[in-house]
Amino acid sequence: MEIGVDTFVETTPDVHTGKTISHAERLRQVVEEIALADQVGLDIFGVGEHHRKEFGDSASVVVLAAGAAVTKKIRLTSSVTVLSAADPVRVFQEFATLDGISNGRAEIIVGRGSMVDAFPLFGYNLNDYEELFEEKLELFLKLRESEKVSWKGGHRPAFTNLGIYPRPVQTPLPVWIGSGGNPESAIRAGVLGLPLVLAIIGGSPVQFAPIVKLYKEAATRAGHDASKLPVAVHSLGFVAESTSLAVDRFFPPTQASMNMFGKERGWGHYSRAQFDASRSLEGALYVGDPETVANKIVHMSKHLGFSRFFLHLPVGTMPHDEVMKAIELLGTEVAPRVREQIAKLEAK
Numbered sequence: 411m412e413i414g415v416d417t418f419v420e421t422t423p424d425v426h427t428g429k430t431i432s433h434a435e436r437l438r439q440v441v442e443e444i445a446l447a448d449q450v451g452l453d454i455f456g457v458g459e460h461h462r463k464e465f466g467d468s469a470s471v472v473v474l475a476a477g478a479a480v481t482k483k484i485r486l487t488s489s490v491t492v493l494s495a496a497d498p499v500r501v502f503q504e505f506a507t508l509d510g511i512s513n514g515r516a517e518i519i520v521g522r523g524s525m526v527d528a529f530p531l532f533g534y535n536l537n538d539y540e541e542l543f544e545e546k547l548e549l550f551l552k553l554r555e556s557e558k559v560s561w562k563g564g565h566r567p568a569f570t571n572l573g574i575y576p577r578p579v580q581t582p583l584p585v586w587i588g589s590g591g592n593p594e595s596a597i598r599a600g601v602l603g604l605p606l607v608l609a610i611i612g613g614s615p616v617q618f619a620p621i622v623k624l625y626k627e628a629a630t631r632a633g634h635d636a637s638k639l640p641v642a643v644h645s646l647g648f649v650a651e652s653t654s655l656a657v658d659r660f661f662p663p664t665q666a667s668m669n670m671f672g673k674e675r676g677w678g679h680y681s682r683a684q685f686d687a688s689r690s691l692e693g694a695l696y697v698g699d700p701e702t703v704a705n706k707i708v709h710m711s712k713h714l715g716f717s718r719f720f721l722h723l724p725v726g727t728m729p730h731d732e733v734m735k736a737i738e739l740l741g742t743e744v745a746p747r748v749r750e751q752i753a754k755l756e757a758k
Contacts, residue, residue, distance in 0.1 A: 450741025600628030663726025
């Protein structure tokens with residue numbers, strides 16, 4: 411079981427002070443968080459991609475490269491790269507560069523993005539949402555397979571027998587498919603034989619079990635060994651020395667963030683009752699002391715069969731020292747508990 415953190419580099423107003431941290435300061439904080447995650451033995455750190463003022467992660471690969479320079483072991487990934495609105499050649503070059511700087515620790519999670527801010531910014535039509543992703547993913551996978559590539563498609567200029575450099579240290583560069591639970595996305599990942607990351611931020615995670623089943627079945631039909639295709643989960647949460655402290659610290663910014671984005675998406679008011687239900691054993695939030703969070707990761711892994719878990723934090727803006735403490739606890743107390751419990755289960 412691999413345990414890690416991912417972040418969207420949020421820069422929303424602090425719910426207690428009303429102040430908004432600058433993008434520059436938050437970016438520097440994230441590099442410190444990556445360094446700490448490496449020091450406390452976490453396996454992976456991810457940085458998302460958005461193109462709006464509430465987030466500072468529009469150039470995630472640059473943040474990851476800064477993290478690579480101050481770490482030794484931790485793997486570094488996007489979470490996710492909106493490939494539909496990007497040039498696959500440039501994205502491949504960037505992540506191959508990251509792989510070189512980190513000496514083979516780079517990964518990429520590609521997806522269509524739950525927010526559509528990148529599409530108008532880079533001149534893409536949302537009517538081409540599905541087609542863009544499928545075509546660009548096809549090209550991206552060709553780039554990692556061969557040093558020289560020829561390409562002709564509908565959304566990017568053609569080229570013939572051109573070399574793509576630098577080449578990554580890893581062969582092939584690890585590519586995961588990110589999904590919010592869309593069955594078609596899971597099936598696509600299975601057919602391609604690519605690992606799957608499920609973003610589970612609401613409802614009951616157990617409801618995603620049929621999606622994992624679809625993924626594995628599609629992989630088997632396509633001739634892949636489904637047992638060798640890992641599944642990861644990304645969920646929101648927070649760790650503190652006590653569950654009451656974790657709840658007190660995490661609920662206010664989470665509520666503010668959920669209500670802000672809820673207005674855009676037509677969600678209802680996010681209440682304390684919803685929050686408490688979500689942090690129950692069967693809910694989607696992983697909030698509590700190290701034992702509580704560890705037990706929940708193990709519990710959900712039994713239902714979903716995932717072998718990698720991303721704790722997304724913070725949600726909204728939280729004090730940097732509290733985020734650093736949560737990362738420390740995740741690495742030094744949660745992860746060892748999870749690994750010990752998983753090892754016992756596997757030994758039976």
